[in-house]
Amino acid sequence: MDFVKLYEIIFKIYTDCGVTAFPIDCFDIVRKRGYQIQKYSELSQKKRKACLCLSPDSCIVKDTLYYQDQNTAERIRFSIMHELGHVFLQTSVEEMADTFSSHILAPRIAIHKSRCHTAQQIHDTFALSYTASNKALQDYKVWYENIAHTTRMPSPPEKQLELLLFSEKCNMPEAEDRFTDDNIVYTPDPIIIYQDIQRALMAGLPLTEEYKRLLKQYRKMRSL
Ligand SMILES: [Zn+2]
Known part of the structure; x- marks a missing residue:
């Protein structure tokens, strides 16, 4: 279909x-x-x-x-x-x-x-x-x-x-990413996101802005 x-x-x-x-x-x-x-x-x-x-x-x-x-x-x-x-x-x-x-x-x-x-x-x-x-x-x-x-x-x-x-409800700023909204029950699996990032890095592919943000967050956490 x-x-x-x-x-x-x-x-x-x-x-x-x-x-x-x-x-x-x-x-x-x-x-x-x-x-x-x-x-x-x-x-x-x-x-x-x-x-x-x-x-x-x-x-x-x-x-x-x-x-x-x-x-x-x-x-x-x-x-x-x-x-x-x-x-x-x-x-x-x-x-x-x-x-x-x-x-x-x-x-x-x-x-x-x-x-x-x-x-x-x-x-x-x-x-x-x-x-x-x-x-x-x-x-x-x-x-x-x-x-x-x-x-x-x-x-x-x-x-x-x-x-x-x-x-x-759609007159909200374009940048709002409704699919990462905390109020939504079905959120993406962090393991899958992590694997996605790893795969992209290994393949030398550019990361999305959100993935860049997550990676920064992750590195910061590790350095603490
Ligand atoms: Zn029929």
């Missing part, structure tokens, strides 16, 4: 559909993308049977999205975004549609900015089921650690998404 591309698509949907807050309005997005919406319970028996045959949760046929309105609200939201995932990613792979759904409902940068550290918080903020919230939390940890160990910056479309949704 190309996550930069995924977030470019998500950012475009958010801007096209005027999404500015969480939980996102899934039905509004579906409507604004030009689909009619019909509940399974409103269909004729024959049509309902045909839909259920395609999916117990939801399906898109031509220009209409059909959904099982007897499911929980969280499951309905996830399944209709899953259907949009098939459309936007032009894929029939179920896992990819699930990934799309999870990320459009709870962008990892938004989990981060909302300071969600538990599945309960993710459930409350993004209206994901508990199962989906736990998965998103686990995925968020990987996302966070990956960024903390590499660029320390989210990808460009994630950054755009952040500006779109959290603009009042």
